[in-house]
Amino acid sequence: MLHRWFGAARWLWNTALEIRSEAYRECGLTLTGNDVSRWLTxxxxxxGHEWLALVPATSLTQCLRDQDAAFRNFFAGRARYPRFKRKSTSGSLRFQGVGAAWPRGVATLPKLGALKLAESLPDVERPDLVTLSRDPCGRYHVSFCAQVETSLLPITQRSVGVDLGLKDLATLSTAEKIANRKRYHARLRYLRQQQRCLARRQKGSRRREKQRLRVARARARVRQERQAALHVLTTFLVQEFDVICIEDLNVKGLGRGRHARAIQDVAFNEVRRQLAYKSEWYGKILVEVDRWYPSSKTCSACRHTLDELRLDERQWKCxxxxxxxxxxVNAARNLLAEGLRQLAGRDDRDLRVDAGDACPEEILVQVLAEEARSGQRNRACLEQLAFG
Ligand SMILES: [Zn+2]
Structure with a gap:
């Protein structure tokens, strides 16, 4: 039933998109979702279109509203032109209202009845709008938006440089290395095997379809494993440190090279995204260091810069x-020094960083206090600083 509904929503999206595009091309007319919804009736x-009436009406209206939003984003320069949806095994639909049993973990959807949710719900209010979607492995997800209070984490007066890597997930300026979990590598290996197997299956065959599902499941597991590791890493960083300096890597540029897959895998962008919102939530500072800064080949002790350092040279002597x-570790220390320098707006590059006390505290405290005074930071932070 849901599969048919998703199909109907896709048909509506594509039909509406075609009409709107054509109206604009042919007559310069800008149609809205409301215009299209009149035809929908x-x-x-x-x-031949009776199946449209079987889908909850509010879900179809919501689909047109989503398209309005997609156009708005396009005209505001935030997104690309809305695209047609392809026929696939996945899909999504939005529902208004989920029924009164929501706090008990039951979503009651129109025409579908009660669905028990597999995961327990966080303690949040009942949402106005939920999205029900199916992923390529055939699992259904309910997603929704909720407002949650966050409280600032205590000031630790420590700062850190983080070098995101291919071999280790991250190396900190404290010489700590955070490795990928073994399970992650095993899952990645399994995924590769299954993908090779899929390539050998005949198109359109039943065995190919089975294999496609296996690959989709393996891919989902790899993704979950990585996502979990990244959340552990970023939460640890915002808990332990006040200032986190990371490299502003040109991910697109690197992505084309030999290490493309590996780099996407460690998901630099994801780490940055998580750190950005978590530091915002918990009152910490994230500094992105200029990507052209030679963090790997500069000596963190005396600032001497090598002419060249090959990618396979894991250790070197200044x-x-x-x-x-x-x-x-050297790169992470340089990132920290450069990040703090950027933060303090200093120009000299001789800010030394030692492994033991990696934090030139006076700079840090100054910056935090500055932000608190200018209203960027909660007053509670300032008080912590004053008495800390
Ligand atoms: Zn040196």
Missing amino acids: QWKSTP PKCGTFHDRD
């Missing part, structure tokens, strides 16, 4: 001061 009684460096 007629379509429902047109022979020719000037003789310090022995782990490539990633």
Whole structure:
């Protein structure tokens, strides 16, 4: 039933998109979702389109509203021109109202009845609008928006540089290394096997369809595993540190190279996204260091810069001061020094960072206090600083 509903919603989206595009091309007319919804009533009684009437009316209206939003985003320059939806095994539909049993983990949807949710719900208010979707592995998800109160995390007066890597998930300027979990690599290996197998299956065959499902499941597991690891990492960082300096990597540029898949895998962008909102929620500072800064080949002890450092050189010794460096730890320390320098608006590059106390506290406290005074930071933070 849901599959048919998703199909109907897709048909409506595509038909409406075609009409709106054509009206604009041919006569310069800008149609809205409301215009299209008037035709929708007629379509429902047109022979051959009776199935439209079987779908909850509010869901179809919502589909047109979503398209309005897509056009608004396009005209505001925030998104690309709305695209046609392809026929696929996944799909989604929005519902208004989920019934009174929502707090008990039951969603009551029109014409469908009560659906028990698999996960327990966080303690939030009943949403006005929920999205029901099916992913490529055939699982159904209910997603919704809710407002949650966050409280600021205590000030730790520590700052950190984070070097995101391919081999290790992240290396910190405290010389701590956070590795990918073993399970992640095993799952990745399994996914590759299954993908190779899929390539050998004949198009349109039943075995291919079965294999497609297997690949979809393996892919979902890899994604979940990675996502979980990234959340653990970013939560740890905002809890332990006040200032987090990461590299502003040109992900698009790197993505085309030899390490393309691996880089996407560690999901630099995802780490940055999570850190951005978590630091905002919990009152911490995220600094993105300029991507052209030579963080790997500069000595974090004496600032001597090597001419070249090959990607496979994991360790090196500074020719000037003789310090022995782990490539990633050194890079993380440089990121921290550069991040703090950017934060303090200083121009000299001789801000030293030691492994032991990585935080030039006076700068940090100054910056935090500055932000608190200018209203960017909660007053509670300022008081913590004053008495901390
Ligand atoms: Zn050196």
